[in-house]
Amino acid sequence: MNSQKKKKIAVLGARGMLGQAMTRIVSENHFDTRGFAISEVDITKPDTIAEMFDRFSPQVVINCAAFTDVDACETERERAMKVNAEGVYNIAEISNKRNALVVHISTDYIFDGTKKSPYKEEDIPSPLNFYGESKYLGEKSLIEATDDYIILRTEWLYGEGGKNFVFTMLDKQKRGEIIEVVDDQIGSPTLTDEVAYAVVGLLNNNCRGVYNFSSAGECSWYDFAKKIFEVSGLPAQINAIKSSMIKRPAVRPKYSVLDCSKIKRDANISIKVWDEALSAFIRNLKLK
Numbered sequence: 001m002n003s004q005k006k007k008k009i010a011v012l013g014a015r016g017m018l019g020q021a022m023t024r025i026v027s028e029n030h031f032d033t034r035g036f037a038i039s040e041v042d043i044t045k046p047d048t049i050a051e052m053f054d055r056f057s058p059q060v061v062i063n064c065a066a067f068t069d070v071d072a073c074e075t076e077r078e079r080a081m082k083v084n085a086e087g088v089y090n091i092a093e094i095s096n097k098r099n100a101l102v103v104h105i106s107t108d109y110i111f112d113g114t115k116k117s118p119y120k121e122e123d124i125p126s127p128l129n130f131y132g133e134s135k136y137l138g139e140k141s142l143i144e145a146t147d148d149y150i151i152l153r154t155e156w157l158y159g160e161g162g163k164n165f166v167f168t169m170l171d172k173q174k175r176g177e178i179i180e181v182v183d184d185q186i187g188s189p190t191l192t193d194e195v196a197y198a199v200v201g202l203l204n205n206n207c208r209g210v211y212n213f214s215s216a217g218e219c220s221w222y223d224f225a226k227k228i229f230e231v232s233g234l235p236a237q238i239n240a241i242k243s244s245m246i247k248r249p250a251v252r253p254k255y256s257v258l259d260c261s262k263i264k265r266d267a268n269i270s271i272k273v274w275d276e277a278l279s280a281f282i283r284n285l286k287l288k
Contacts, residue, residue, distance in 0.1 A: 007203070010058035011035045012043060012091065013065030017162025018105065018192045022064050025196035031203070034058075038065065043087030049094045061095050062103040062199060063088065066135070070109070073131035074249040084134035085141055092145035101148045101208075103199055108155035108187065108214070110136040113253020118218075120259045121153075121210045129250035139210075150202055151210045152195070155256055156224075158281070159192030165221070166281070169228050173236045183222035183240040186255045188214035191277045201267030211266070212258035215274035227275050231282045 009026055013019040014035025023035035034056055041048045043065050052058075066084055067073060073080040088104060095102045109132035110125040127133040142149050158164035172179050190213070198213040219227070222240045229236045243252065260271055 006030070006032060007059045008032045008057060009034075009060040009062060009203075010041075010052060010056055011062045011064060012041050013038065013063065016064055016066075017159050017164060018157060018195060019064035020161040021159050021192035022062055022196045022199065025193060026062070026200060026203075029200045029204075031060075031200075041065075043090055044082045046090045046094060049090055053094065053098050053100070057098075058100055060101045060103060060203065061091060062105075063091055064105055066105070068131070070129060070131040070252070071249040073134060074129065077130055077134075080130055080134040081137070084131070085137035088138035089141035089145050092142045092149065096146035096148065099148075101150070102142060102146060103150045103152065103202070104138070104142050105195070106139055106151050106153045107132065107135045108153060108256035108258055109253065110139070110153070111253055111256055113185075113255045115255060118257040118259035119212065121212055121262055128253055131250060148208070150199075150208060152199065152202070153210070153212050153258060154190055154195050155214050155258060156187045156189045157192055157195070158189060158278075160285075165189070165224065166228055166278075169225050169236075170232070170234070173229065173234050179225060179236055179238045180241045180245075181220075181222045181225045181238060182243045182246065183220045184242050184254060185252050186218050186220055186257060188216070188218050188257055189224050189274045189278060190214045191281055194272060194277055198263060198267065198269060201269040202263070205267050207263075207266050211263045212260050213263050213271075214258045214260060215277050216260070216271045217273045217275070218257045219274065224274075224278075227278060228282065231275075231279045232285075 015037040027033035112126040
C-alpha cells in the first residue's frame with residue numbers, strides 16, 4: 001500500500017445517494033475515510049466545517065452535499081445559492097487554510113444543451129435553470145478560494161440509497177401506472193458507484209482541475225426507461241412524450257452528454273457503457 005492510499009478523506013453529504021456510494025467505495029480502496037452527514041457538517045455553516053477539520057484533520061474533502069431538486073431550486077433560490085455556491089466557498093476557504101484538497105461534484109446542467117456533440121471541460125457554461133446557475137457559481141467559488149481542487153462534472157445519477165429515475169420508474173410500474181417519459185432530452189445515465197470509482201482514479205493519479213465523468217454512450221429518458229423494464233423483466237406501458245408537454249418550473253437542456261476522454265487518460269480508468277452498468281445494477285436489486 002502506498003502512502004497516498006493512507007490519506008484521510010472526509011466525505012460531506014454522506015447520507016445522500018452519491019455520498020453513501022462515495023464513502024463506501026473510497027473506504028474500500030484503502031483510504032482512511034469518514035462520512036459526515038448534514039447533521040454533523042452543514043456546509044452553509046463554516047464553523048461546522050472547521051470543527052470537522054479539528055476532529056478528523058482530512059487531507060482530502062469530497063463534497064457530495066448539494067441542493068439537487070432542480071425544480072425546487074427555481075422557487076427556493078436563496079437555499080440553492082447558500083448550499084450550491086456559498087457552501088462550496090466555505091469548504092474551499094477552510095480547506096485551503098488547512099492544506100486540504102477539495103473534490104467537488106458538479107453537473108451537466110451548467111450547460112445549455114445546444115451543442116450537438118459531447119461537452120468538453122473547456123466549453124463555456126451557460127445554464128438554463130437556477131440549479132445549473134447555482135452549481136456553476138459553486139465551481140467559480142471553489143476556484144476563487146483555492147488552487148488545490150478537482151471539479152468532477154457528472155449527470156443523470158442513479159444508485160441505491162436515494163430517490164432517482166430507476167426507482168421512480170419501478171414504483172410507477174408497481175402501481176400499474178401508464179408511464180410517460182420524454183424522448184427529446186439526451187444524456188448518459190450514470191451509476192453513483194461509477195462516479196466514486198472515478199474519484200478514486202483521480203486521487204490515485206494525483207489529478208487536479210476540471211473533469212467530466214459519466215457512463216459511456218447516450219440515450220433519451222425514454223430509452224432509459226425502456227431499458228429499465230427490459231432488464232428487470234417487468235411489463236410496463238411506456239409512452240414517449242415531448243418536454244413541451246410537461247409544465248415544470250425548470251427548463252432542462254436537450255443534450256448534455258459529457259466528453260470523458262480527459263479523465264480516461266489522466267485517471268487511467270475504463271468507463272462502462274450506460275446500459276451495461278444499468279443492467280448490473282438492476283440485477284443486484286431485490287425486486288418485489
